[in-house]
Amino acid sequence: MMIPKIHLKKSTYKVYKTGLPFYDAARLIGVAHLFFGTASAEIVDKGAYWEVKGIDVRRDEEQIEWIIERIRPTQRERGLFRRRGSFAWKELQEYFAEINKRGRKVELKSEYDAALQIGTRGYDPLRDYRILAPRSTGVREKKFFAPFQEVAAATLGRGFAASVISRTKRQREEMYILPIFSSHVVLSGFLDYKRFYQHSAGGFVASVLAAISILLDLTSKKISVDDFAYTKEVKGPQGLPISSESGYLGFEKLCNLWWDAVKEEDEGRLRILRQIKSFLENTARQDTYTQNQELARQLANFAVNLDVDSLCKIERLKARILASQQNIYPALNLFKSPKDIMEVKEMVGLGLPDVPQEVSQALAKALELDEKGWMNQFTRLENATDFSQLISYVEHIISRGYYRELQKEEQPNIRNAMNRARELASILKSLSENLADEKKFRAWKSIFLMDVLSRMKFGGGE
Amino acid sequence: MPLTISEAIGIFERAFRVRDPNEIERVLRENLNVQVAVIESKESAENRINNGYYPLTVRVPYWVFVLKVKEKELDVYSLEQENIISEESKKWKLEKIHSYNEILPIRTYFILKNEAGYYPDLGLTFEGDGEVTGFEKIEESEKAEKFGVGREQTWEEHAVGTLDRANRMLELYKPFLIDWAKNVFSIQNLKEEEIKESVDAIILAVKIAVFFHDIGKLRKEWQEAVGWRAGEHYIARARTKQKVPFHAPYAYPFSKTILRSIFGEYRLLDIIALATAKHHSLEVTGAVKKDNFELVDDKVIDFLSDLLLKKFQELRYKKKEIEGIILHAVEVTNKGSVMDEPPSPSDDLYFLYTIANRIVKLADWENAGNEMIELPKIGVK
Numbered sequence: 144m145m146i147p148k149i150h151l152k153k154s155t156y157k158v159y160k161t162g163l164p165f166y167d168a169a170r171l172i173g174v175a176h177l178f179f180g181t182a183s184a185e186i187v188d189k190g191a192y193w194e195v196k197g198i199d200v201r202r203d204e205e206q207i208e209w210i211i212e213r214i215r216p217t218q219r220e221r222g223l224f225r226r227r228g229s230f231a232w233k234e235l236q237e238y239f240a241e242i243n244k245r246g247r248k249v250e251l252k253s254e255y256d257a258a259l260q261i262g263t264r265g266y267d268p269l270r271d272y273r274i275l276a277p278r279s280t281g282v283r284e285k286k287f288f289a290p291f292q293e294v295a296a297a298t299l300g301r302g303f304a305a306s307v308i309s310r311t312k313r314q315r316e317e318m319y320i321l322p323i324f325s326s327h328v329v330l331s332g333f334l335d336y337k338r339f340y341q342h343s344a345g346g347f348v349a350s351v352l353a354a355i356s357i358l359l360d361l362t363s364k365k366i367s368v369d370d371f372a373y374t375k376e377v378k379g380p381q382g383l384p385i386s387s388e389s390g391y392l393g394f395e396k397l398c399n400l401w402w403d404a405v406k407e408e409d410e411g412r413l414r415i416l417r418q419i420k421s422f423l424e425n426t427a428r429q430d431t432y433t434q435n436q437e438l439a440r441q442l443a444n445f446a447v448n449l450d451v452d453s454l455c456k457i458e459r460l461k462a463r464i465l466a467s468q469q470n471i472y473p474a475l476n477l478f479k480s481p482k483d484i485m486e487v488k489e490m491v492g493l494g495l496p497d498v499p500q501e502v503s504q505a506l507a508k509a510l511e512l513d514e515k516g517w518m519n520q521f522t523r524l525e526n527a528t529d530f531s532q533l534i535s536y537v538e539h540i541i542s543r544g545y546y547r548e549l550q551k552e553e554q555p556n557i558r559n560a561m562n563r564a565r566e567l568a569s570i571l572k573s574l575s576e577n578l579a580d581e582k583k584f585r586a587w588k589s590i591f592l593m594d595v596l597s598r599m600k601f602g603g604g605e
Numbered sequence: 606m607p608l609t610i611s612e613a614i615g616i617f618e619r620a621f622r623v624r625d626p627n628e629i630e631r632v633l634r635e636n637l638n639v640q641v642a643v644i645e646s647k648e649s650a651e652n653r654i655n656n657g658y659y660p661l662t663v664r665v666p667y668w669v670f671v672l673k674v675k676e677k678e679l680d681v682y683s684l685e686q687e688n689i690i691s692e693e694s695k696k697w698k699l700e701k702i703h704s705y706n707e708i709l710p711i712r713t714y715f716i717l718k719n720e721a722g723y724y725p726d727l728g729l730t731f732e733g734d735g736e737v738t739g740f741e742k743i744e745e746s747e748k749a750e751k752f753g754v755g756r757e758q759t760w761e762e763h764a765v766g767t768l769d770r771a772n773r774m775l776e777l778y779k780p781f782l783i784d785w786a787k788n789v790f791s792i793q794n795l796k797e798e799e800i801k802e803s804v805d806a807i808i809l810a811v812k813i814a815v816f817f818h819d820i821g822k823l824r825k826e827w828q829e830a831v832g833w834r835a836g837e838h839y840i841a842r843a844r845t846k847q848k849v850p851f852h853a854p855y856a857y858p859f860s861k862t863i864l865r866s867i868f869g870e871y872r873l874l875d876i877i878a879l880a881t882a883k884h885h886s887l888e889v890t891g892a893v894k895k896d897n898f899e900l901v902d903d904k905v906i907d908f909l910s911d912l913l914l915k916k917f918q919e920l921r922y923k924k925k926e927i928e929g930i931i932l933h934a935v936e937v938t939n940k941g942s943v944m945d946e947p948p949s950p951s952d953d954l955y956f957l958y959t960i961a962n963r964i965v966k967l968a969d970w971e972n973a974g975n976e977m978i979e980l981p982k983i984g985v986k
Contacts, residue, residue, distance in 0.1 A: 146919055147805035149868050152793050182789070182953040183872050197872060200953050201792040329872070329945070332952030365890070365946035406890070406944060410685065414703070421704065476704050483703075 154178065155196040156239035158296070164372035165389050166256040168321040169300030170293060171195070174239055175330045177299055180206060188326035195239075204230045210302035213338075223249070223295035231295075238292035246290035255297050257374045257389035259287050305338045307353045307373075309346035310429075314385060316346040318375040320353055320392065325367040336360035342427045344436040344443075346375075351443035352423040354394050355416055358401040362413065365405055368398050397447045400490065411486045418477055419446050425473040432470040434460055442477070449490055451586040458589040458596075459525060465601045466518040475601060484594045495587045496577045498594045499570045505563075506537055507598035509544020517599075524592060530571075530578045533588060538568035614959060638664045640713040643723040643738045647682060647699045650715060654684070654697045658740035662713055663729060670714070673731045674705045681708065682715040760823060761912060763841035763972060764816050768916060770968035771815040774979050775808050778960055782807065789953045806868055807877075807957065809919065813867070814860045814881040815965050816916065821852030823909075828901040839901060839908070842973065855898060857882035857891035858942035862934040867920070876954050879945050880961035884969055895941035906931050 156178060158171050175184040175195050182200040186193055207230075211221065224231055237243040253260035304319040324330075336357045342349035354371055361368065374389040404412035419442055426435045438460040445453035457478075464474040478484055481500065488495050510517040520540050527533035542564035546557055578584045640662035644650035650660065674681055682699035699715055702708065718737050722730035758766070782804050790800070821827060822841055827850055831843040861878035868874055883889045900906075910927045914920060920927065948954040967979045 146867065146921065147802045147809060149806045149871055150793075150795055150799040150803045151790055151871065151873075153871070181951060183876075183948055185872060198790070199793055200789050331946060332949035332955065335951070364949055365944065406892070408890075410700075417707070418703070479703060 151198045153198050155194055157192045157241055159192040163256040163258050164391055165374040166297055168323055168372040169297040172303050173296035173300030184330045186328050213302045220298050223291050223298055235292050246292050248288040249291045249294050251287040251289045257387040303334055305353045307349045308341040309349050314377055314379055316377045318373050320371045320373040322357060322368045323370045323372055325369050328366050343429045343431045344439040348439050348443040350392060351446050355420045362405055367402050370395050370398055394447050396449055415486050422473050422477045434464050435470060435473055451582055455585055455589045458593050462521055471601055478593055480597055481594050484590055484597055488590045491586055493583050493586055496574045498591050502567045502570055503594045504598055505541050505567055507595045509541050511599050512544050512547045530575055530584050534568050534571045538564045541567055639667055639670050641665050642715045643718055643721040644715050645718055645737055651698055653740045658742055660740055661738045663738060671705050671708050677731055679716055679720050758842040760839035760841040766972040767968045768816050770971040771964050774964050777980060785956050810864050810868060810874055810877050811961050814877050815968055817860050818856050818881045818884050818965050820859045821855035823901055823905050825899045825901045826850050827852050853885045854882050854889050854893050855938055858893060858938045859934045862937040866930045873954055873957060876948055876958045877961045879947055880958050881965050883962055884965045890944035891942060892944040893942050896939055898938040
């Protein structure tokens with residue numbers, strides 16, 4: 144008896160980088176799907192090129208054509224995959240396996256990356272000055288060409304791009320994004336995520352919603368994503384081009400945060416990302432209340448920068464939306480429990496001390512008792528310029544709250560109320576040393592106030 | 606919304622467990638459902654589950670359940686695993702769901718008795734107080750493996766016993782594997798014999814991975830935790846196992862290296878190794894820390910080489926060669942490994958992954974409980 148042998152053939156393909164992020168990402172995903180779509184494609188970044196390898200499996204032409212149909216291809220784009228009436232497997236395989244690099248060249252248009260457009264924003268615009276303004280000079284000879292196999296792979300890759308749309312009265316912003324994988328990943332099976340996004344608060348918010356959503360959809364696949372590549376075109380009312388751009392979205396912090404949560408199976412952190420996604424989804428419609436739109440902007444900023452300024456604005460906006468008692472549900476479900484707030488605190492990563500629960504609980508109760516004036520009290524807390532001022536406000540509000548509570552009894556004792564409030568204030572004082580720094584104090588104050596909000600009961604109609 | 610392959614497999618698994626073919630019929634009729642267990646309280650349910658009971662559930666159409674949770678603002682819980690301190694001490698807990706958006710089809714959720722209005726004859730009314738759905742005892746063999754109440758075994762007894770169980774199951778699954786390989790690799794234009802030999806190689810790879818599934822138990826730290834003393838047989842299953850360290854993840858880098866050394870650089874071998882490392886919990890990712898694989902003593906390599914050559918006579922290696930392969934696997938495992946991802950349900954290799962995972966898991970349970978679980982009436986001689 145001999146050791147049985149595995150006779151399965153393996154193939155390796157190379158995708159050379161051009162430096163155009165979206166075009167490169169599209170070709171990489173295109174090649175992986177073209178040859179290994181329903182199997183495992185191992186992708187290794189080799190510097191100048193990506194190596195895509197795996198066991199040869201039967202590929203379904205119809206599935207590939209179905210993906211291409213997503214981008215509503217032109218006849219020319221459909222034709223890239225066909226040779227003499229059948230699928231051009233041989234030409235495509237031999238090209239990327241570097242067996243036969245021959246292939247007719249076809250035009251590469253700006254759909255593949257905004258940098259490829261004719262004109263000033265092209266990636267080598269200075270060869271002939273007249274080309275810089277083709278509309279007025281009529282000189283249009285500047286075109287980019289690539290072998291049809293490259294363009295075919297990019298066309299297939301575009302079928303996986305998420306479409307991010309943002310509309311205003313005057314313009315329509317259309318962006319396509321693709322994930323950039325880390326240096327060594329295995330793409331297993333069909334790459335699937337939600338692909339259509341829009342948001343009332345603008346293109347940036349829509350792109351953050353798309354990025355978070357794609358990351359969460361990839362959670363179970365456990366494929367590490369470093370960033371996203373995009374290409375964008377902004378058009379005027381008659382469809383006239385206004386501007387265009389392409390590159391990386393620069394969401395590395397968000398991607399790292401998500402990937403760490405996936406690796407460590409940190410359900411708490413993934414829950415926060417799901418809450419952010421859910422808030423952005425629930426405020427995507429054009430008729431969204433303006434404060435919710437502004438909260439969406441700050442939240443999107445926070446998700447990609449994890450910065451203190453956005454955090455402070457999120458807290459202020461959330462408090463005002465809840466106080467307004469109108470359209471409160473999206474905000475109410477955002478960072479809704481003390482456990483969530485704790486997770487947000489860890490995400491900010493400044494080494495902030497925990498919120499003392501008993502203080503937060505007492506403050507929430509005291510504010511709830513002041514049904515009409517709670518927002519005034521809350522605003523005073525928000526405006527506290529340093530920690531000692533915040534402590535004295537907290538002590539004052541809690542003592543008044545206790546007194547209100549004691550008033551229900553026969554003989555209210557104001558001294559008791561003050562003593563209990565002082566005890567709680569002393570708990571806060573023990574944190575002073577950690578919060579002397581202005582940035583830390585502002586961040587902690589927002590966390591603390593959001594924790595208080597999460598313990599209060601709110602109601603309001605939609 | 607169509608069922609995904611993984612959900613379909615889940616439904617078949619459930620039908621197999623409850624031994625009721627109508628289970629599939631019911632799912633097909635009401636495509637999207639959730640399982641709902643009605644419990645007295647969060648704490649009492651956690652206690653029962655951690656004591657080896659499974660919750661009994663009622664099936665509710667997905668959209669009905671979501672609507673009721675939204676309307677009535679019900680407290681809904683899902684079952685999660687606590688942060689694991691050690692493998693045998695892992696506990697289940699009920700986590701409150703924060704939004705009805707988090708509810709997913711085909712999952713199990715828990716709601717409280719005083720909100721569910723459940724009566725066996727009326728079902729879930731979602732109106733006020735009612736009864737609980739109850740619990741059932743988990744299967745003895747599964748409990749034996751999961752909760753460590755099975756028989757005591759040496760490492761050799763358990764490895765060989767589990768391998769024997771896996772051999773029987775692989776015989777049952779072989780025709781399916783051949784058919785799968787013929788279909789998936791049809792583009793390769795392989796001869797019939799080449800396909801068959803490749804499947805034989807894959808089956809042998811699964812067997813070797815099963816043999817090494819508990820390699821993590823040969824770590825010094827693990828053996829010391831269960832009271833092994835020098836000169837004794839290495840232990841695989843002890844009655845007194847409290848807070849023993851992890852063992853399952855080490856099967857990934859170790860088996861992967863062994864299999865690649867024997868069969869070549871094939872991704873499908875990594876998938877078999879990963880499926881093996883997930884024999885206790887699907888949460889194992891294959892990641893292990895650097896310098897964390899110290900073997901219990903210097904006789905382990907000799908012991909493993911002898912046993913491997915004895916049990917796998919097709920491995921025509923000389924003793925020195927197999928020792929070299931095992932030593933290399935130890936070195937690689939000591940370098941640490943990063944997480945790997947199982948194939949997605951739309952991957953052609955997913956079938957192999959589920960088969961490998963099922964075989965190692967059930968062979969392990971069967972051997973621990975000393976009973977036949979997988980298709981017991983087929984192939985019994």
